[in-house]
Amino acid sequence: MNTHTESRYVTAFGRSLVVASVLSALLVILKEKSEATMNLMKAATGHHWITHGITVLLVFAVLGFVLAKLRPTDSTVTALNGVAVAVVTATAVSGLILAGFFLWP
Numbered sequence: 001m002n003t004h005t006e007s008r009y010v011t012a013f014g015r016s017l018v019v020a021s022v023l024s025a026l027l028v029i030l031k032e033k034s035e036a037t038m039n040l041m042k043a044a045t046g047h048h049w050i051t052h053g054i055t056v057l058l059v060f061a062v063l064g065f066v067l068a069k070l071r072p073t074d075s076t077v078t079a080l081n082g083v084a085v086a087v088v089t090a091t092a093v094s095g096l097i098l099a100g101f102f103l104w105p
Contacts, residue, residue, distance in 0.1 A: 007080060012067035013060075014083030018090040020060040025094040027052055029101050 031038045031048055041051035 009064075009068050011079045011083050012070075013064040014080075014087055015067055016060050016064035018083075018086045019063055020056050021087075021090045021094045022097070023059055024052070024056045025097040027055065028098060032101070 031041060031052070038048055041048040044051045045054065
């Protein structure tokens with residue numbers, strides 16, 4: 001692979017990670033708030049966490065490959081720096097979403 005192709009995949013899967021991270025946090029809340037969702041996820045694979053993991057991994061993989069096929073619009077360095085900031089931010093936001101949900105009275 002050449003550097004351009006590698007950076008395109010790094011950028012695409014970095015952006016996909018941002019979406020998957022926030023999706024995972026929101027899915028936890030959805031399962032906790034909706035018994036029907038929890039039961040559906042349990043029925044799908046035998047345990048809700050298995051379904052949760054499969055869902056998040058599928059979103060990550062499919063979105064990553066789709067984004068990698070799109071034509072990049074920004075420079076490599078700019079894109080990689082932006083993705084790095086987005087990944088850190090999304091991870092922190094996902095953690096705050098979960099902490100807020102479980103710790104807020």
